[in-house]
Amino acid sequence: MSDFNSGFSSGFKLGLVGVGKIVRDQHLPAIAATPNCHLVATADPHASLPELPAYQNLEAMLDAHPEITAVSICTPTHLRYSQARAALMRGKHVLLEKPPGATLSEVEDLIACAKEQGVSLFAAWHSRFAPGVAQAQQWLAERQMQRVEIEWKEDVRVWHPGQAWIWQPGGMGVFDPGINALSIATAILPQPFFLQQARLLVPSNAQTPIAADLTFTDPQGASIEAAFDFRQSGPPTWDMHIHSDGSRLSLTQGGCRLVIDDELIIEEEEREYQGLYARFAELIANKRSEVDVAPLRQVADAFLYGHREPTEAFIE
Numbered sequence: 001m002s003d004f005n006s007g008f009s010s011g012f013k014l015g016l017v018g019v020g021k022i023v024r025d026q027h028l029p030a031i032a033a034t035p036n037c038h039l040v041a042t043a044d045p046h047a048s049l050p051e052l053p054a055y056q057n058l059e060a061m062l063d064a065h066p067e068i069t070a071v072s073i074c075t076p077t078h079l080r081y082s083q084a085r086a087a088l089m090r091g092k093h094v095l096l097e098k099p100p101g102a103t104l105s106e107v108e109d110l111i112a113c114a115k116e117q118g119v120s121l122f123a124a125w126h127s128r129f130a131p132g133v134a135q136a137q138q139w140l141a142e143r144q145m146q147r148v149e150i151e152w153k154e155d156v157r158v159w160h161p162g163q164a165w166i167w168q169p170g171g172m173g174v175f176d177p178g179i180n181a182l183s184i185a186t187a188i189l190p191q192p193f194f195l196q197q198a199r200l201l202v203p204s205n206a207q208t209p210i211a212a213d214l215t216f217t218d219p220q221g222a223s224i225e226a227a228f229d230f231r232q233s234g235p236p237t238w239d240m241h242i243h244s245d246g247s248r249l250s251l252t253q254g255g256c257r258l259v260i261d262d263e264l265i266i267e268e269e270e271r272e273y274q275g276l277y278a279r280f281a282e283l284i285a286n287k288r289s290e291v292d293v294a295p296l297r298q299v300a301d302a303f304l305y306g307h308r309e310p311t312e313a314f315i316e
């Protein structure tokens with residue numbers, strides 16, 4: 001069972017597993033802004049952070065610091081399951097970076113394991129914490145949508161420099177960012193939606209797509225089109241437009257900007273990871289888990305049902 005026995009009063013002591021781009025860009029500032037979260041140590045075979053105890057793997061970190069009550073797993077996705085399971089089995093609360101696993105089955109096992117151990121497991125879909133998402137969800141809740149257009153395009157060389165794992169099985173290729181769009185869509189669209197067809201463009205030297213065009217529908221026959229592309233140059237496009245009963249909702253800039261019928265409703269800086277850590281603290285304090293596999297299931301469906309087309313090799 002967990003050795004964590006208090007809520008917000010004493011906070012939680014955190015270990016970080018994997019010290020890469022997302023930890024430096026997002027986790028560290030968010031942890032610093034979370035009053036109840038105390039960063040104790042890191043585990044990464046090569047990387048470390050100044051003035052913080054560093055270990056080469058999760059087990060060594062937990063052996064040296066039994067006071068750690070929670071870990072954030074921020075390694076490449078194919079490592080997520082074994083590390084998360086090891087932490088759960090030692091009674092630690094676990095935050096899983098997105099995607100929560102390389103397969104659906106392993107995430108299901110983690111859910112069962114967290115329940116058995118009586119600790120909190122949090123599948124952290126950071127894009128759901130973007131400023132416009134909650135209001136978009138509210139606006140759509142009572143509506144029938146007819147058409148959705150999603151464009152999620154970014155330059156892989158800018159956003160994933162040198163990350164060879166992204167082209168390997170489990171790395172998900174363009175679905176690594178595309179799953180963020182799907183995490184928003186599965187949260188705000190009022191009906192479940194299902195893949196009808198997918199075209200996956202796979203570089204000749206990779207196992208995962210560099211671009212994907214997806215067509216979904218819902219039980220009422222709405223049309224949901226998504227275009228994901230890693231070959232964007234210049235600024236990213238992280239936009240979705242939803243047509244509903246003669247109105248149009250646009251959630252753009254990754255969810256930072258919300259416009260409904262040409263009226264600007266929200267335009268704010270993103271602070272997604274502060275929201276994530278606040279939710280993690282809340283889940284721990286309330287002895288709850290939150291693991292929604294819906295975005296990962298959509299990706300699994302695309303890999304299950306999509307047409308693969310070879311395209312030119314990706315050279316970084």
Ligand code: NAP
Nearest residue numbers: 018019020021022043044045046047074075076077097098
């Ligand atoms: P990254 O820069 O490649 O960082 C991953 C880190 O984990 C690297 O330092 C890596 O070391 C280390 N690592 C590898 N094996 C390890 C092990 N066995 N134990 C501990 N650490 C290990 O990747 P990232 O961009 O931070 O992404 C990590 C995860 O966060 C991915 O699942 C990604 O989908 C997710 N994410 C990324 C972003 C983004 O914008 N980059 C945004 C949101 C979520 P080596 O480099 O030496 O192998």
